[in-house]
Amino acid sequence: MNEGAKVITLLGIPFDVGNCLSGLLAATIAFLLVFIFSRNIQMKPKGKQNALEWLIDFTNNIVKANIPDQQGRNYQLFAFTLFILVFMSNQIGLIFQFSVGDVTYVKSPTASPMTTLTLAFLVMVISHFLGVTRFGFKGYIKNTFLSPMPALFPIQLLEQFTNFLTLALRLYGNIFAGEVLLTQIGALAKGGAFGFIGSIPLDMIWQGFSVFIGSIQAYVFVILTMLYISQKVEKE
Amino acid sequence: MNSTFLLGAAQQIAWGDFLFYLILFAILMALVGHFAWNPIQNMLQKRADKISNDLDSAEGARLKAEKLAKQREDALSESHNEANQIVTRAKDNAEHQRSAIVQKANDDVTTLKSHAQEDISRQKQEALDGVRNDVAELSIEIASKVIEKELTVDDQKELIDKYIEGLGKQNGAQ
Numbered sequence: 001m002n003e004g005a006k007v008i009t010l011l012g013i014p015f016d017v018g019n020c021l022s023g024l025l026a027a028t029i030a031f032l033l034v035f036i037f038s039r040n041i042q043m044k045p046k047g048k049q050n051a052l053e054w055l056i057d058f059t060n061n062i063v064k065a066n067i068p069d070q071q072g073r074n075y076q077l078f079a080f081t082l083f084i085l086v087f088m089s090n091q092i093g094l095i096f097q098f099s100v101g102d103v104t105y106v107k108s109p110t111a112s113p114m115t116t117l118t119l120a121f122l123v124m125v126i127s128h129f130l131g132v133t134r135f136g137f138k139g140y141i142k143n144t145f146l147s148p149m150p151a152l153f154p155i156q157l158l159e160q161f162t163n164f165l166t167l168a169l170r171l172y173g174n175i176f177a178g179e180v181l182l183t184q185i186g187a188l189a190k191g192g193a194f195g196f197i198g199s200i201p202l203d204m205i206w207q208g209f210s211v212f213i214g215s216i217q218a219y220v221f222v223i224l225t226m227l228y229i230s231q232k233v234e235k236e
Numbered sequence: 237m238n239s240t241f242l243l244g245a246a247q248q249i250a251w252g253d254f255l256f257y258l259i260l261f262a263i264l265m266a267l268v269g270h271f272a273w274n275p276i277q278n279m280l281q282k283r284a285d286k287i288s289n290d291l292d293s294a295e296g297a298r299l300k301a302e303k304l305a306k307q308r309e310d311a312l313s314e315s316h317n318e319a320n321q322i323v324t325r326a327k328d329n330a331e332h333q334r335s336a337i338v339q340k341a342n343d344d345v346t347t348l349k350s351h352a353q354e355d356i357s358r359q360k361q362e363a364l365d366g367v368r369n370d371v372a373e374l375s376i377e378i379a380s381k382v383i384e385k386e387l388t389v390d391d392q393k394e395l396i397d398k399y400i401e402g403l404g405k406q407n408g409a410q
Contacts, residue, residue: 015252023257027264031271038272041279043286056276077273081265109257118257 006105016114022092023109030088059083059222066226067233075229078126083222086110086119086171090214093179094207108214111176113168120168123225124160131232144232167224174217178210 006017037052045053059080063072093108109115131140145156185206189199383395 010252013252013255015256019253020256023253023260027260031264031267034268034272038275041275043279043283052272052276053280056273077265077269080273081261081268084268085261085264112253114251114253115257118254119261121254122258122261 016112018105018107019109019112019114022096022106023089023115025096025106026088026092026109027085029092030084033088034084055084056080062219062222063226066223066230071233075226079222079226082119082123082225083218086221087215087218089115090171090175090218091211093175094182094210094214097182108175108179110171110217111179113172113176116168116172119171119221120164123167123228124164127225127229127232128160130229134233140232143235163224163228167221167228171217171221174213178206178213181206182210 007014008017009015034052037048039048041049056076060076062083063076063079066072067075089108089110091108092106093111096106097104098106128140128144131144134140135143144160145153182203185199185203188195189203190196383392
């Protein structure tokens with residue numbers, strides 16, 4: 001993973017090309033997989049439909065664990081989309097690393113704090129919004145910030161920011177660290193025959209571990225998302 | 237020129253990514269929802285409906301089968317009873333018929349016997365009567381033969397008169 005980034009400015013808005021491109025790629029792959037898996041849906045599932053249903057069931061169970069069923073149904077699609085996007089973003093950098101010169105064009109989008117902060121921001125905004133629509137503005141303030149007692153208001157307020165930051169930075173840190181180490185192992189491979197041979201088992205181990213971490217982090221991200229939403233929409 | 241641009245860019249926060257990812261996520265969610273999520277959810281709903289329907293109809297079928305089995309059992313036991321009744325009735329009928337036939341035979345025999353006895357006694361009587369008449373005639377003939385030899389005309393006349401008288405008496409008695 002290289003430090004360089006190509007930034008272009010469109011309509012006065014600066015875009016990081018590498019980040020956007022890899023995000024787009026991750027989203028496209030995720031969508032194509034889901035799209036292909038959902039062709040020929042039958043009453044009696046077989047093959048790929050089973051796999052897709054298993055995945056949907058998996059994210060639905062995450063939602064169900066935090067939010068009671070009837071209400072939770074509204075958030076199932078959100079959880080599913082979030083999961084496949086984060087999961088694919090975590091894994092894509094392990095498969096492709098595309099660099100030209102100093103600039104990396106394809107990597108894990110979640111290895112950039114910008115991406116994870118955006119997703120975490122989206123989650124926090126949605127959770128607060130849902131809190132307001134569920135209880136009205138007064139009820140939302142009371143439920144989110146003044147319970148269990150009004151004296152805890154500063155802590156509750158602070159907690160919302162720490163929730164947002166930890167949600168984003170946990171994901172970013174895990175994936176970024178994984179990619180940095182992979183880059184280091186890659187650099188070792190270029191340092192002579194000895195380094196090349198030594199780097200092969202290291203790389204394999206770390207790749208496997210990164211796949212594991214990426215999956216766990218996607219899972220954790222969705223769990224925490226649902227937890228934050230449930231804190232806003234459930235009476236404590 | 238290029239390097240200064242990159243350096244400047246690196247320090248600049250690419251906040252366009254923020255917008256980009258928001259839009260990306262929204263589009264992805266819409267596409268996934270339209271192409272995969274809704275069809276799957278519909279199908280899951282349909283499957284749940286079908287399963288519950290199947291369970292209901294299976295329960296119905298089970299109840300129906302139980303009812304049918306019970307009906308059949310009832311019918312079977314009923315037919316057993318009926319068969320028993322029929323056999324019993326047939327036995328009774330046969331018994332009745334047997335005793336009736338025997339009774340009738342006994343009666344017939346009794347009547348036949350009495351008729352036969354009457355016939356026999358009547359015939360005996362008739363035979364006796366016939367024999368008596370024959371004996372009487374024979375004796376008369378013998379007597380007349382005997383008498384013809386010994387009797388004179390007068391005696392004969394007297395005898396004939398007596399005889400005629402006797403006939404007259406006999407006729408009068410009859």
